[in-house]
Amino acid sequence: MAPHTEQLTRPATRPAVRLEGLTRSFEGRTVLDGVDLDIPAGQFVALLGHSGSGKSTLLRAVAGLDHEVRGSGRLTAPERVSVVFQDSRLLPWRRVLANVLLGLDGKAAEERGREALAEVGLAGRERAWPNELSGGEAQRAALARSLVREPELLLADEPFGALDALTRIRMHVLLRELWERHRPSVLLVTHDVDEAIVLADRVLVLDRGRIGLDLTIDRPHPRSYRDPLLGEYRERLLAALGVTEDHQ
Numbered sequence: 058m059a060p061h062t063e064q065l066t067r068p069a070t071r072p073a074v075r076l077e078g079l080t081r082s083f084e085g086r087t088v089l090d091g092v093d094l095d096i097p098a099g100q101f102v103a104l105l106g107h108s109g110s111g112k113s114t115l116l117r118a119v120a121g122l123d124h125e126v127r128g129s130g131r132l133t134a135p136e137r138v139s140v141v142f143q144d145s146r147l148l149p150w151r152r153v154l155a156n157v158l159l160g161l162d163g164k165a166a167e168e169r170g171r172e173a174l175a176e177v178g179l180a181g182r183e184r185a186w187p188n189e190l191s192g193g194e195a196q197r198a199a200l201a202r203s204l205v206r207e208p209e210l211l212l213a214d215e216p217f218g219a220l221d222a223l224t225r226i227r228m229h230v231l232l233r234e235l236w237e238r239h240r241p242s243v244l245l246v247t248h249d250v251d252e253a254i255v256l257a258d259r260v261l262v263l264d265r266g267r268i269g270l271d272l273t274i275d276r277p278h279p280r281s282y283r284d285p286l287l288g289e290y291r292e293r294l295l296a297a298l299g300v301t302e303d304h305q
């Protein structure tokens with residue numbers, strides 16, 4: 058398969074994401090059909106869409122992980138990008154701190170790794186093996202691994218999708234706290250409308266290869282699921298997804 062033709066531009070000044078006419082196709086089927094999108098530096102954005110709508114395809118494009126995919130358009134992304142997936146992708150043969158530090162050397166990096174583990178609530182677990190961690194703890198370690206690289210952009214593809222409801226809520230609080238402290242731009246792919254509304258300041262819906270809805274969530278943090286004003290955003294997002302409350 059021929060590689061795509063757009064150029065990946067690294068901006069010299071303010072890190073931000075810009076997609077201009079981004080297309081991606083698999084075996085002749087267009088999944089992204091000329092997506093235009095700007096994400097200002099430090100903005101927390103969630104991306105919703107039906108299964109198969111192309112959310113991961115978009116995220117992988119921004120991450121620069123899709124060189125084998127056919128496509129075109131222009132794409133601008135910051136220099137330092139970290140990606141968190143649904144599974145932690147920790148290397149089972151390395152201890153937790155070694156996983157966090159993967160590819161980084163030196164005392165200063167080790168210190169940053171320890172600090173990052175403390176930030177995600179895993180102080181004291183540096184020498185644990187990945188298989189000794191719960192699912193939530195493994196995702197915390199994955200967040201620490203991305204933080205330690207001080208990303209300008211954090212890409213997260215359903216990072217809490219495999220966690221139980223209570224752990225997921227704890228992770229929401231943690232992610233938002235980490236964002237407050239470090240202020241990377243965030244692009245969070247999720248199926249969960251409530252997760253998007255509670256965490257993000259802007260929610261996008263991917264529909265037929267384009268951004269079908271671009272909604273600013275203008276409510277203070279921390280947000281409560283019970284905030285009636287969030288209910289209005291929820292309805293608009295569900296409508297954009299073609300879901301009515303009656304069908305819940």
Ligand SMILES: Nc1ncnc2c1ncn2[C@@H]1O[C@H](COP(=O)(O)OP(=O)(O)OP(=O)(O)O)[C@@H](O)[C@H]1O
Binds near residue numbers: 107111
């Ligand atoms: N490597 C690939 N080869 C062929 N088709 C692919 C490939 N990657 C994705 N696709 C197809 O592109 C479409 C979009 O997939 P993608 O994973 O981006 O959707 P998604 O919105 O993230 O879905 P989900 O919410 O189910 O994870 C799907 O129809 C999928 O089958």
